[in-house]
Amino acid sequence: MMKFILIPDSFKGTLSSEQICEIAKEKVEKHFPGAETACVPVADGGEGSVDAFLTALGGSKVSVTVKNPYFEDMESYYGLIHEGKTAVIEMASCAGLPLVEDRKNPKLTTTYGVGQLILAAAESGVEKIIVGLGGSSTNDGGCGAAAAVGIKFYDKDGKEFVPTGGTTADIAKIDLSGRAKVLDQVEIVTMCDIDNPMYGPTGASYIFGPQKGADEAMVEELDAGIKNLSRVIAEATGEDISQVPGTGAAGAMGAGMIAFFGSRLQMGIQTVLDTVNFDEMIKDADYIITGEGKLDSQSLRGKVVIGIAERAKKQNKNVIAVVGGADDSEIDKAYEMGVTAVFPINRLPQDFSISRHHSKENLGYTVDNILRLLAAK
Missing domain, CATH: 3.40.50.10350 (Glycerate kinase; domain 1)
Structure with missing residues (x-):
C-alpha cells in the first residue's frame, strides 16, 4: 500500500x-x-496553531477566562494533545492584533492573558507546553505573562506594578522568587521563526512596533523600555539575553519566554516535526x-x-x-x-x-x- x-x-x-x-x-x-x-497541517505559531495541531493529532480544546490585551476579561483557549500530556498555546488567542481592532497602542497592551493560559495548562497536569509566538499586539517583553505567574516587578520607589510596553522603562527590579512552582515541573518550548534581538534597529520595537500602532516617537520610547528590561533581566538572572536570536519576537516576548519561563526558542517547523513524531511517521512513506x-x-x-x-x-x-x-x-x-x-x-x-x-x-x-x-x- x-x-x-x-x-x-x-x-x-x-x-x-x-x-x-x-x-x-x-x-x-x-x-x-x-x-x-x-x-x-503546519502552523507557524500564530493564529490557527492550536487547530492545526488538533487536526494533525486529535485532542481537545480547553476554554479559559483570561485577560485580553487591555486587561479585560475574555474567553480564550489552549489545546491538549498526546492524551493530555502536551498543551499548545497560541499567544494570538488573547494578545493578538485582531483583538485590539481600532485601539492599537503597544504602550498599553499586555501579555498577561498568555501567562494565565500557561499557568492554567500547567495546573491541568501537562508535562509539556508549546507556546506559539506571532500576531501579537504587545511590546511588553512578556512582563505581563510573567506577572500572571507570580513574578513581581518594582519601580525605583519600590512600588510593585504590571509593566506594559509603555512602562518597561520604569522597571528597576524583578523578583523571580514568587513564580508558580508548578511551572518547574513542565517543559516549555516556544515556536519562534524570526531571529531579531530584543532591541535596537532590528529589534522588537523598530521592526514590529509600527504594525501594532506605534509612530516614530513611540517606537523610540518602546525600544528604550525594552533595553531597560534587558538590563534588569540580566541583573535578576545573571544572563544578558538581549542578542539571542528570536528574543525580539512578538514584542520581545521571545526574551520573556527565556527569562521568565525557562523556555527554549525553536523554529516552528522543528517543533511541529518533533510533536507529530515525524521521523517515525515517514519511515514507511513513499512520498512527502x-x-x-x-x-x-x-x-x-x-x-x-x-x-x-x-x-x-x-x-x-x-x-x-x-x-x-x-x-x-x-x-x-x-x-x-x-x-x-x-x-x-x-x-x-x-x-x-x-x-x-x-x-x-x-x-x-x-x-x-x-x-x-x-x-x-
Whole structure:
C-alpha cells in the first residue's frame, strides 16, 4: 500500500494549511485508491496553531477566562494533545492584533492573558507546553505573562506594578522568587521563526512596533523600555539575553519566554516535526508532499519546506514541494538540502492580484498532474 505524508504550510493570504491538505488528499484518493494518507497541517505559531495541531493529532480544546490585551476579561483557549500530556498555546488567542481592532497602542497592551493560559495548562497536569509566538499586539517583553505567574516587578520607589510596553522603562527590579512552582515541573518550548534581538534597529520595537500602532516617537520610547528590561533581566538572572536570536519576537516576548519561563526558542517547523513524531511517521512513506507560499532565500534558513526536507533526506525519502512561487536562483540549494522536486502552482502569467483568487483551483490542478505522473510509473 502506498503511503503519502501531506505536510504543507499555508499560502499566506490565499490557502490555509488545512485547505491544502484537503485538496491534496482528495487528489491522492483519486489516483491512488486505498493509499494511506497522513495529513499534518503546519502552523507557524500564530493564529490557527492550536487547530492545526488538533487536526494533525486529535485532542481537545480547553476554554479559559483570561485577560485580553487591555486587561479585560475574555474567553480564550489552549489545546491538549498526546492524551493530555502536551498543551499548545497560541499567544494570538488573547494578545493578538485582531483583538485590539481600532485601539492599537503597544504602550498599553499586555501579555498577561498568555501567562494565565500557561499557568492554567500547567495546573491541568501537562508535562509539556508549546507556546506559539506571532500576531501579537504587545511590546511588553512578556512582563505581563510573567506577572500572571507570580513574578513581581518594582519601580525605583519600590512600588510593585504590571509593566506594559509603555512602562518597561520604569522597571528597576524583578523578583523571580514568587513564580508558580508548578511551572518547574513542565517543559516549555516556544515556536519562534524570526531571529531579531530584543532591541535596537532590528529589534522588537523598530521592526514590529509600527504594525501594532506605534509612530516614530513611540517606537523610540518602546525600544528604550525594552533595553531597560534587558538590563534588569540580566541583573535578576545573571544572563544578558538581549542578542539571542528570536528574543525580539512578538514584542520581545521571545526574551520573556527565556527569562521568565525557562523556555527554549525553536523554529516552528522543528517543533511541529518533533510533536507529530515525524521521523517515525515517514519511515514507511513513499512520498512527502509539502509546500509554502514562496520558496526563496528565507526558506533556506529552516522554514517549512527545508525543515522537512532535511529530516527526510536522512531517510532518503522523496519530498515534493508544491509552492505558490519559487525563486529560481534558490532552487538548486533546495535540492541539495533534500527537496526532490519543486512545482509552482501558477499556470498562467498573471499578476498575484489575479492569480490569488484562483489558488485553490491551481493547487488542485498541479497536485493532480504530479500524481498522474507518479501513477503512470
